Amino acid sequence: xxxxxxxxxxxxxxxxxxxxxxxxxxxxxxxxxxxxxxxxxxxxxxxxxxxxxxxxxxxxxxxxxxxxxxxxxxxxxxxxxxxxxxxxxxxxxxxxxxxxxxxxxxxxxxxxxxxxxxxxxxxxxxxxxxxxxxxxxxxxxxxxxxxxxxxxxxxxxxxxxxxxxxxxxxxxxxxxxxxxxxxxxxxxxxxxxxxxxxxxxxxxxxxxxxxxxxxxxxxxxxxxxxxxxxxxxxxxxxxxxxxxxxxxxxxxxxxxxxxxxxxxxxxxxxx
Amino acid sequence: xxxxxxxxxxxxxxxxxxxxxxxxxxxxxxxxxxxxxxxxxxxxxxxxxxxxxxxxxxxxxxxxxxxxxxxxxxxxxxxxxxxxxxxxxxxxxxxxxxxxxxxxxxxxxxxxxxxxxxxxxxxxxxxxxxxxxxxxxxxxxxxxxxxxxxxxxxxxxxxxxxxxxxxxxxxxxxxxxxxxxxxxxxxxxxxxxxxxxxxxxxxxxxxxxxxxxxxxxxxxxxxxxxxxxxxxxxxxxxxxxxxxxxxxxxxxxxxxxxxxxxxxxxxxxxxxxxxxxxxxxxxxxxxxxxxxxxxxxxxxxxxxxxxxxxxxxxxxxxxxx
Numbered sequence: 001x002x003x004x005x006x007x008x009x010x011x012x013x014x015x016x017x018x019x020x021x022x023x024x025x026x027x028x029x030x031x032x033x034x035x036x037x038x039x040x041x042x043x044x045x046x047x048x049x050x051x052x053x054x055x056x057x058x059x060x061x062x063x064x065x066x067x068x069x070x071x072x073x074x075x076x077x078x079x080x081x082x083x084x085x086x087x088x089x090x091x092x093x094x095x096x097x098x099x100x101x102x103x104x105x106x107x108x109x110x111x112x113x114x115x116x117x118x119x120x121x122x123x124x125x126x127x128x129x130x131x132x133x134x135x136x137x138x139x140x141x142x143x144x145x146x147x148x149x150x151x152x153x154x155x156x157x158x159x160x161x162x163x164x165x166x167x168x169x170x171x172x173x174x175x176x177x178x179x180x181x182x183x184x185x186x187x188x189x190x191x192x193x194x195x196x197x198x199x200x201x202x203x204x205x206x207x208x209x210x211x212x213x214x215x216x217x218x219x220x221x222x223x224x225x226x227x228x229x230x231x232x233x234x235x236x237x238x239x240x241x242x243x244x245x246x247x248x249x250x251x252x253x254x255x256x257x258x259x260x261x262x263x264x265x266x267x268x269x270x271x
Numbered sequence: 272x273x274x275x276x277x278x279x280x281x282x283x284x285x286x287x288x289x290x291x292x293x294x295x296x297x298x299x300x301x302x303x304x305x306x307x308x309x310x311x312x313x314x315x316x317x318x319x320x321x322x323x324x325x326x327x328x329x330x331x332x333x334x335x336x337x338x339x340x341x342x343x344x345x346x347x348x349x350x351x352x353x354x355x356x357x358x359x360x361x362x363x364x365x366x367x368x369x370x371x372x373x374x375x376x377x378x379x380x381x382x383x384x385x386x387x388x389x390x391x392x393x394x395x396x397x398x399x400x401x402x403x404x405x406x407x408x409x410x411x412x413x414x415x416x417x418x419x420x421x422x423x424x425x426x427x428x429x430x431x432x433x434x435x436x437x438x439x440x441x442x443x444x445x446x447x448x449x450x451x452x453x454x455x456x457x458x459x460x461x462x463x464x465x466x467x468x469x470x471x472x473x474x475x476x477x478x479x480x481x482x483x484x485x486x487x488x489x490x491x492x493x494x495x496x497x498x499x500x501x502x503x504x505x506x507x508x509x510x511x512x513x514x515x516x517x518x519x520x521x522x523x524x525x526x527x528x529x530x531x532x533x534x535x536x537x538x539x540x541x542x543x544x545x546x547x548x549x550x551x552x553x554x555x556x557x558x559x560x561x562x563x564x565x566x567x568x569x570x571x572x573x574x575x576x577x578x579x580x581x582x583x584x585x586x587x588x589x590x591x592x
Contacts, residue, residue, distance in 0.1 A: 053453040053454070053456075054453055163543055164316075165543060166543075194315065194521060194525050195315060195520065195524050195540045196315075196543065197524070197526075198524035198538065198539040198540075199539045201526070201537055202537055202539055222454075222528055223483075223525070223527055224526050226528050226529075227533065227534065227535065227536075227537055246533050246534070250528055250533075262528070264454045264455040264457070264458040265483070265528060266454070266457070266484050266487050267487070267527070268483055268486040268527065269486070270507045270510075270511065
């Protein structure tokens with residue numbers, strides 16, 4: 001069985017007016033199906049990319065995989081365990097959470113501006129009770145910072161002292177601090193400049209190799225996907241319309257929607 | 272050169288007085304825009320590309336100001352009174368259509384107001400022009416009384432394009448016009464902007480960070496770095512055969528959908544763009560440049576040396592001669 005399995009994953013949102021308004025206007029309930037029976041599998045140590053335009057449901061899926069949203073129906077299992085499983089004890093749930101981390105799109109919004117970098121990286125370590133003793137924790141934080149290309153002395157600084165690319169490195173270090181096995185990257189480079197994006201993508205790749213990480217990569221940018229992913233799923237309005245290995249998707253797209261996305265992506269080529 | 276020069280920037284400088292001294296957001300920049308062309312200005316955040324656009328149209332926020340240089344529009348020097356041209360002769364399209372449209376007024380109102388403010392026409396004619404303008408950008412004229420929130424992002428940007436073109440400007444400055452849009456919508460909006468400007472012969476300055484967008488829509492292009500012009504030339508030449516090490520690095524670090532690059536590590540330029548209060552002496556790129564030599568650290572190169580502002584090109588030429 002694959003490491004991450006999403007089966008018939010569905011999420012609906014209730015956009016209805018309050019019941020009294022509905023009763024007066026005789027309008028029915030309005031239910032939005034953001035994710036509609038999506039199935040995919042991710043092998044351990046590989047990168048699976050979900051591609052789609054805004055509103056396609058890709059971030060909703062990311063939030064369900066990491067446990068920030070509950071699926072309306074269907075399930076996600078990671079290493080055979082379902083995070084939403086009610087039979088799991090609190091302790092087991094927490095142990096499962098430690099294995100899944102997330103890197104968000106905006107490094108400006110996802111780091112607490114009032115916390116020092118050392119506190120940001122230390123929180124997951126304390127929350128999961130991974131390392132006892134302040135000294136040992138500090139050593140670990142220094143190690144994490146060096147792994148993402150920052151220096152140990154940066155632990156005493158605040159997020160605003162860093163550039164966008166460096167902040168995203170801090171986000172990545174925070175994700176790594178609980179020693180996860182799966183990292184969900186939700187548009188990790190779309191707020192960054194091209195040259196910084198290259199640095200961050202290369203860092204993610206190097207970390208994957210070093211720690212055997214499994215990535216679920218959410219993005220709208222097909223070019224970014226082509227360098228990162230082993231397998232790609234294309235989402236359109238909550239439905240997974242096509243799924244192929246990276247090289248095949250780019251050379252032999254099957255669905256019209258995928259072809260349209262590929263042809264609309266700006267390319268640097270001259271005929 | 273056969274085409275007529277419409278806009279000329281002569282050694283302009285935009286500076287900000289701060290506690291740390293005077294910062295130059297745009298430093299000694301010279302550019303020309305010819306009739307009918309789409310000039311692309313590309314660069315990363317902080318390169319000064321938006322500041323250049325703001326300088327032309329006189330929208331630099333204090334304490335920043337245009338502290339040196341001249342801006343010529345046709346035969347007229349305009350840097351002293353840019354407000355006179357804004358809206359009428361030069362239109363601007365901003366990145367986020369949700370903030371550049373007034374959410375409390377219908378798109379029709381906003382179009383009519385813009386036309387009446389800048390053109391000597393009657394109210395009826397302005398309304399007719401508003402309807403025509405919407406039809407031209409592919410929006411059903413029946414939606415003239417709709418509010419901006421009723422449109423999608425791409426449709427809103429079409430409304431903004433209609434607004435920008437409504438006064439028949441002689442120049443359009445588009446600052447990241449498609450950055451907030453999905454790729455499929457981006458392609459449509461760029462095509463629309465290109466087509467309308469070509470039909471009218473209106474030149475466009477397209478400011479963007481996206482090399483792909485530049486490649487598909489503009490010619491020539493100017494590459495900026497740390498407030499300075501690093502390279503300028505025909506789009507094809509600059510993108511396929513970049514001369515400046517920064518442009519080369521930028522191109523190499525842009526991910527592509529090319530089969531050869533699948534799964535491979537991207538090229539990366541070491542370091543980051545210097546802050547404006549800590550610019551190195553000489554060429555601003557020299558600490559990140561693998562070819563930098565003594566002269567790069569002492570003297571500042573300019574584009575006059577060739578197509579790119581780089582000392583390497585000069586030494587090569589000298590070597591060849």
